[in-house]
Amino acid sequence: MIRTLEDLRQFQRQQEEHMRKQAADTKAKVLVGMGTCGIAAGAQEVYDAICDELKKLNIDDVVVAQTGCIGFCAQEPLAEVILPGNEKVLYGHIDAEKAREIVNQHIVGGKAVSRWAVNGGGMLPEGEQDEATIVPYDEVPFFKTQVRIALRNCGIINPESLGEYVVRDGYLSLAKVLTEMTPADVVEEIKKSGLRGRGGGGFSTGMKWEFAHKQPPGQKYIVCNADEGDPGAFMDRSILEGDPHSVVEGMAIGAYAIGANKGYVYCRAEYPIAVRRLNMAIAQAKEMGLLGKNIFGSGFDFDLEVRLGAGAFVCGEETALLASIEGQRGEPRLRPPYPAVSGLWGKPTIINNVETFANVAPIIHRGADWFGSIGSENSKGTKVFALAGEINNIGLAEIPMGTTLREVIYEIGGGVPDGKHFKGAQTGGPSGGCIPAEFLDTPIDYDNLAKLGTIMGSGGLIIMAEDTCMVDLARFFLDFTQEESCGKCPPCRVGTTVMLDMLNRIVEGKGQDGDLEKLEELGQNIKAASLCGLGQTAPNPVLSTMRYFREEYEEHVHDKKCRSGVCTALFQYYIVPEKCKRCGICAKVCPVQCISGDRQTPYVIDQDRCIKCGACMEACPFDSIIKR
Amino acid sequence: MLNVTIDGQLLQVKEGTTILEACELVGAEIPTLCHLKHLAPEGSCRMCVVEVKGARDLKVSCATVCDEGMEVVTMNEKIHAWRRFIIEMLLADHHIDCFSCSDTGQCKLYQYALDYGIKEPRFQVEPRDWEKDETNRFFDYDPHKCILCRRCVRTCNDRQVNHTLNLTGRGIDTKVGMPFDELFIDSNCVSCGNCVSVCPTGALATKSSKDYRSWEVTKTRTTCSYCAVGCQMDLVVKKGKVVGVEPADGHSNKGLLCVKGKFAYKFIGHPDRLTTPLVRKDGVLQPVSWDEALDVVADNLQRIKAESGPDAIAGFSSSRTTNEDNYAFMKMMRGAIGTNSVDNCARV
Ligand SMILES: Cc1cc2nc3c(=O)[nH]c(=O)nc-3n(C[C@H](O)[C@H](O)[C@H](O)COP(=O)(O)O)c2cc1C
Ligand code: SF4
Ligand code: SF4
Numbered sequence: 001m002i003r004t005l006e007d008l009r010q011f012q013r014q015q016e017e018h019m020r021k022q023a024a025d026t027k028a029k030v031l032v033g034m035g036t037c038g039i040a041a042g043a044q045e046v047y048d049a050i051c052d053e054l055k056k057l058n059i060d061d062v063v064v065a066q067t068g069c070i071g072f073c074a075q076e077p078l079a080e081v082i083l084p085g086n087e088k089v090l091y092g093h094i095d096a097e098k099a100r101e102i103v104n105q106h107i108v109g110g111k112a113v114s115r116w117a118v119n120g121g122g123m124l125p126e127g128e129q130d131e132a133t134i135v136p137y138d139e140v141p142f143f144k145t146q147v148r149i150a151l152r153n154c155g156i157i158n159p160e161s162l163g164e165y166v167v168r169d170g171y172l173s174l175a176k177v178l179t180e181m182t183p184a185d186v187v188e189e190i191k192k193s194g195l196r197g198r199g200g201g202g203f204s205t206g207m208k209w210e211f212a213h214k215q216p217p218g219q220k221y222i223v224c225n226a227d228e229g230d231p232g233a234f235m236d237r238s239i240l241e242g243d244p245h246s247v248v249e250g251m252a253i254g255a256y257a258i259g260a261n262k263g264y265v266y267c268r269a270e271y272p273i274a275v276r277r278l279n280m281a282i283a284q285a286k287e288m289g290l291l292g293k294n295i296f297g298s299g300f301d302f303d304l305e306v307r308l309g310a311g312a313f314v315c316g317e318e319t320a321l322l323a324s325i326e327g328q329r330g331e332p333r334l335r336p337p338y339p340a341v342s343g344l345w346g347k348p349t350i351i352n353n354v355e356t357f358a359n360v361a362p363i364i365h366r367g368a369d370w371f372g373s374i375g376s377e378n379s380k381g382t383k384v385f386a387l388a389g390e391i392n393n394i395g396l397a398e399i400p401m402g403t404t405l406r407e408v409i410y411e412i413g414g415g416v417p418d419g420k421h422f423k424g425a426q427t428g429g430p431s432g433g434c435i436p437a438e439f440l441d442t443p444i445d446y447d448n449l450a451k452l453g454t455i456m457g458s459g460g461l462i463i464m465a466e467d468t469c470m471v472d473l474a475r476f477f478l479d480f481t482q483e484e485s486c487g488k489c490p491p492c493r494v495g496t497t498v499m500l501d502m503l504n505r506i507v508e509g510k511g512q513d514g515d516l517e518k519l520e521e522l523g524q525n526i527k528a529a530s531l532c533g534l535g536q537t538a539p540n541p542v543l544s545t546m547r548y549f550r551e552e553y554e555e556h557v558h559d560k561k562c563r564s565g566v567c568t569a570l571f572q573y574y575i576v577p578e579k580c581k582r583c584g585i586c587a588k589v590c591p592v593q594c595i596s597g598d599r600q601t602p603y604v605i606d607q608d609r610c611i612k613c614g615a616c617m618e619a620c621p622f623d624s625i626i627k628r
Numbered sequence: 629m630l631n632v633t634i635d636g637q638l639l640q641v642k643e644g645t646t647i648l649e650a651c652e653l654v655g656a657e658i659p660t661l662c663h664l665k666h667l668a669p670e671g672s673c674r675m676c677v678v679e680v681k682g683a684r685d686l687k688v689s690c691a692t693v694c695d696e697g698m699e700v701v702t703m704n705e706k707i708h709a710w711r712r713f714i715i716e717m718l719l720a721d722h723h724i725d726c727f728s729c730s731d732t733g734q735c736k737l738y739q740y741a742l743d744y745g746i747k748e749p750r751f752q753v754e755p756r757d758w759e760k761d762e763t764n765r766f767f768d769y770d771p772h773k774c775i776l777c778r779r780c781v782r783t784c785n786d787r788q789v790n791h792t793l794n795l796t797g798r799g800i801d802t803k804v805g806m807p808f809d810e811l812f813i814d815s816n817c818v819s820c821g822n823c824v825s826v827c828p829t830g831a832l833a834t835k836s837s838k839d840y841r842s843w844e845v846t847k848t849r850t851t852c853s854y855c856a857v858g859c860q861m862d863l864v865v866k867k868g869k870v871v872g873v874e875p876a877d878g879h880s881n882k883g884l885l886c887v888k889g890k891f892a893y894k895f896i897g898h899p900d901r902l903t904t905p906l907v908r909k910d911g912v913l914q915p916v917s918w919d920e921a922l923d924v925v926a927d928n929l930q931r932i933k934a935e936s937g938p939d940a941i942a943g944f945s946s947s948r949t950t951n952e953d954n955y956a957f958m959k960m961m962r963g964a965i966g967t968n969s970v971d972n973c974a975r976v
C-alpha cells in the first residue's frame with residue numbers, strides 16, 4: 001500500500017532496482033508493440049515466435065515483454081531489441097520467420113539486422129543513407145520532430161505494469177497535488193498551462209475545471225471521454241492501450257481539483273484491449289491505494305469505473321455521453337445548462353478527452369510554464385495526430401502545436417506514396433474540413449485551422465493525393481454523419497439525408513443545375529439550426545471541399561466527369577488504339593468478357609457491359625488503357 | 629422580477645420565465661412544435677427561434693430563460709428563413725396527404741407551411757419500409773406522418789408514466805415505437821390516448837377522427853362523468869352527435885384523460901341508452917315524465933320514513949356523477965331524510 005509520498009518514492013526505487021537487476025541479469029530485452037494495431041498486424045505470432053525460438057535455443061536470460069502502440073503503424077508488427085550498452089533497434093514489418101532470424105542474428109549473434117530496422121541507416125534521408133548502421137531514434141525522420149507528452153510512455157513501458165509507470169514518475173503528480181496543492185491551485189496551474197481540450201472543441205481545460213470547482217460542494221463527477229468515434233482516429237485508443245495509468249492519474253488530479261469523488265471512463269466496447277488494460281490499471285491503483293479512500297493520507301477519496309459505449313458517434317458528444325452512462329438513449333440535449341453545472345444525474349460533471357487527461361500529470365510535474373513554452377500563441381503543448389490515407393508513414397505522431405502541415409506530411413509522414421502529388425488533408429474527420437496544397441505551410445493550431453474553415457478535431461489527419469475525388473470524399477464523410485445522426489432534430493436528421501441523396505445523385509452522374517447552390521444553402525442552414533455539434537459540423541466536409549475544389553463539383557454536375565477517375569458512373573475505361581499492341585491480355589482478364597478485338601482489329605471495350613472493375617487497365621502490360 | 633423587451637415592448641417577468649412564455653404575455657406569436665405546456669422543454673424541433681440582441685446565434689425560445697435586460701426580436705429575415713428551413717425539412721420527410729388526412733384543418737405542420745410560404749416541397753426523402761400500426765382499438769400510428777416532435781413519447785413517459793412509447797432507430801430511421809417493434813396491441817399501452825391528444829400532426833390519430841374535419845365540429849367544455857377526479861374535457865360535436873373527446877387543461881387533469889374519458893363516449897348516443905325515467909306499472913317498466921317519476925320516489929321515501937324511521941333508508945350514489953351532485957345527494961340524505969347511511973361507489 002502506498003500511503004505517503006515517501007511510500008511512492010520507495011516503491012519507485014524498488015521498481016528501478018528491480019529493473020536494473022533484471023537488466024544486469026539479462027542478455028537482452030525485447031519489446032513487442034501490442035496495441036490493437038500491432039496485434040491486428042500479427043504481433044502475437046511474432047511474440048510467440050520469439051519466445052519459442054529462445055526456448056528452442058535454451059536461452060532464458062532474455063526478457064520478452066509487450067508494450068503499447070509505438071506509433072509507427074505503417075511498420076507494424078514492430079519489435080524493439082535492447083542489448084545493454086547498444087543503441088536500441090526497432091524492427092518493422094516483422095513476421096514469425098524474421099523474428100526467429102532476429103533472435104539468432106541479433107540476440108545470439110550480437111549483430112543487428114539493419115535492413116529490417118526502422119532506425120537502420122536506410123531510413124535516413126537521401127544522401128545520408130547507410131544501410132549497415134543503426135541510428136538513434138531521434139534521427140529517424142518519423143520520430144525526429146515529435147515531442148511526446150501525451151504519448152510519453154506509449155511504446156516504452158509495459159502498460160500492464162504499474163511499476164514501470166511509476167518508474168517514469170507516474171503518480172508523483174497526484175502525490176504532489178494531494179500533499180502540496182489546494183484544489184484551487186490545481187485549477188490555476190492547469191489554466192496557466194493553456195491546455196485546451198483535445199476532444200475536438202478546444203475549450204480551456206482549466207476554465208472548465210474552474211466552473212465545476214466553483215459549484216457548491218456536494219456530489220460531483222469526472223468523466224473521461226474515450227468514445228473516439230471519428231473514423232480514422234486512434235490516438236485515444238493508443239493512449240489507453242499503451243499508458244492507461246496516465247489517464248487514471250490525470251482523472252484523479254482533475255477530480256481533486258473540482259471536488260469529485262467518483263469518475264467514469266466512457267469507452268467504446270470496440271476497444272476491448274483498451275478496456276482490459278484500463279480495468280487492470282484501475283485495479284492496480286486501487287490495490288496500491290492510489291485510488292479509493294484517503295489517497296496519500298490527504299482525506300481525498302476517488303473511485304473510478306469504466307462504462308462501455310456501443311459505438312455510436314453521437315455518444316462522443318458530451319451530453320449524449322452522459323445520457324448513455326445514465327442508461328438512456330444516447331442523444332444530446334440542449335446546453336445550457338452545461339455539464340459543469342448540471343451533468344451526470346444532474347450533478348456538476350467534468351468531461352474531458354483521453355488525451356487531455358494524459359497531459360495533466362506532466363503539467364503538474366514539470367509546471368505550467370514548461371508546458372506553455374511548447375506550442376504556439378493560443379495553442380499550447382502538443383497534439384497527437386493519427387496519420388492516415390495517402391501517406392507513407394501511417395501512424396501516430398505527437399507534434400508541438402504550430403508545426404506546419406508540410407513538416408507533418410513530408411518529414412514525419414514520409415510524404416505521399418508512389419510519387420503522387422499531395423492534394424489536400426482532412427482534419428477533424430467528418431466534422432472537419434480539408435486543407436488544400438496551397439496551405440501546406442500553415443502552422444497547425446486551433447486558430448489557423450479555424451481560419452481555413454476546418455477544425456483541429458480530435459486529431460485525425462487524412463492525406464489525399466491527386467487521385468482522390470473531393471466530391472466522393474465529401475460524400476463519404478456525409479454518409480458517415482448522416483448514418484450517425486441521432487435523429488432528434490430535423491435539420492440534422494432530414495437535412496443530412498437530403499444532402500447525401502443529392503451527392504449520391506451527383507456522383508452517379510445525375511446532378512442537375514442548381515444542385516450546388518442547394519447544397520450550399522442546405523449546408524449553411526443545417527450548421528446554423530442543428531441542436532448539437534454533430535449536425536452543426538456535419539456539412540463541413542462538403543462546404544470546405546466546395547470552397548477549395550468547386551471546379552470538381554462543377555465538372556461532376558455539368559460535364560458529368562470525375563477527373564480523378566473515382567466516381568465510376570463518370571468515367572470510362574478506354575483502350576487507346578494507337579497504343580494497343582493487340583496482345584489480348586485485357587480481354588482475358590475482363591470478368592464480364594466485354595472486350596473484343598484480335599490481332600488485326602484493335603481491342604475495344606463495350607461500354608454498356610463494362611462494370612468498371614479496372615482489371616483490364618491493371619493487366620495491360622503497355623499502359624494502353626486509360627480512364628477518361 | 630426581470631425587465632425584458634419583446635419586439636420593443638418592455639415587460640416584467642418572473643425569474644425562470646422562458647422567452648416563449650414572455651412572448652405569450654405580450655401576444656407575440658411564436659410557432660412551436662415540440663414545446664407543450666406541462667412537458668419539460670427540450671428544444672428539439674428548432675422551430676421557436678428568436679433573436680436575442682447580443683447573442684451570436686438565434687435562440688430556441690421555449691428552452692431559453694429570460695435574463696435581466698434581455699432584448700428579444702421575434703421576427704426578421706433570418707428568423708423567417710430559419711423556421712422556413714425547418715418546415716421544409718419536415719415536409720421533405722413527410723407523407724403529404726392533406727386531402728384525406730384526418731388532421732387537416734388542425735395540423736400544425738400544414739399551418740406553418742402556409743404561414744411560411746411553402747407552396748411545394750423542394751426536397752423529398754425516400755420513405756422507409758415502415759408500416760402503420762393500426763392495432764390499437766381506438767387510434768392508429770402512421771410513422772410517415774410523424775415529425776418526431778416527441779410530444780407523445782414524453783407524455784407517455786413523463787406524464788402518464790406508462791413507459792410504453794419510445795424512440796426506435798436513429799437518424800432518418802428514427803420513429804416512435806416500442807422496443808423490438810412491438811405493436812400497440814402487444815404492448816403495455818393502457819389506451820389512455822394522451823399521446824394522440826398531444827400529436828400536432830395526423831401521425832397519431834383516433835380512428836373516429838376520420839369521420840369529421842375540424843371545421844365541421846363544435847367543442848363543448850364539460851367535466852368527465854366517469855369518476856370524481858373532475859377532469860376537464862371538450863366534447864367534439866358534429867351535427868349534434870359527440871364524435872370525440874379532447875382533454876382540456878383543467879385544474880385536476882392538466883391536459884390528461886384516461887381511456888374512459890377519452891374514448892368511452894359512445895354511450896352518449898347509444899340506442900340502448902335510457903332517455904326517460906321508467907316506472908314499473910303492473911309488473912312492466914314504462915316510460916314516464918320526470919315529474920311523475922320523482923313523485924313516485926318522494927312518496928315512497930316519505931312513506932318508509934314514516935313507517936320505519938329514517939334509518940330504514942340508505943342512499944348510494946354513483947361515482948359517475950360530479951362531486952357537486954354527490955355533495956347534494958349526501959346533504960339530502962342527512963338533512964332531508966335524516967340518515968347517515970349514505971355512500972358512493974367511488975373508491976379511487
Ligand atoms: C458528434 C460529436 C462527437 C464527439 N466525439 C468525441 C469523442 O469521440 N471523443 C472526445 O473526446 N470528444 C468528442 N466530442 C467532444 C465532446 O463533446 C467534448 O467536447 C469533449 O469530450 C470535451 O473534452 P475536452 O475538453 O477534453 O476536449 C464529440 C463532440 C461531438 C459533437
Ligand atoms: S444535430 Fe443531429 S445528432 Fe445532434 S441532436 Fe440533432 S439530430 Fe441528433
Ligand atoms: S395511449 Fe397512453 S399508455 Fe398508450 S402509448 Fe399513448 S400515452 Fe402511452
Ligand code: SF4
Binds near residue numbers: 773777
Ligand atoms: S406521433 Fe405525433 S406527437 Fe408523436 S412524435 Fe410523431 S408527430 Fe410528435
Ligand code: FES
Binds near residue numbers: 661672675677
Ligand atoms: S418549440 Fe422550441 S424547439 Fe421545439
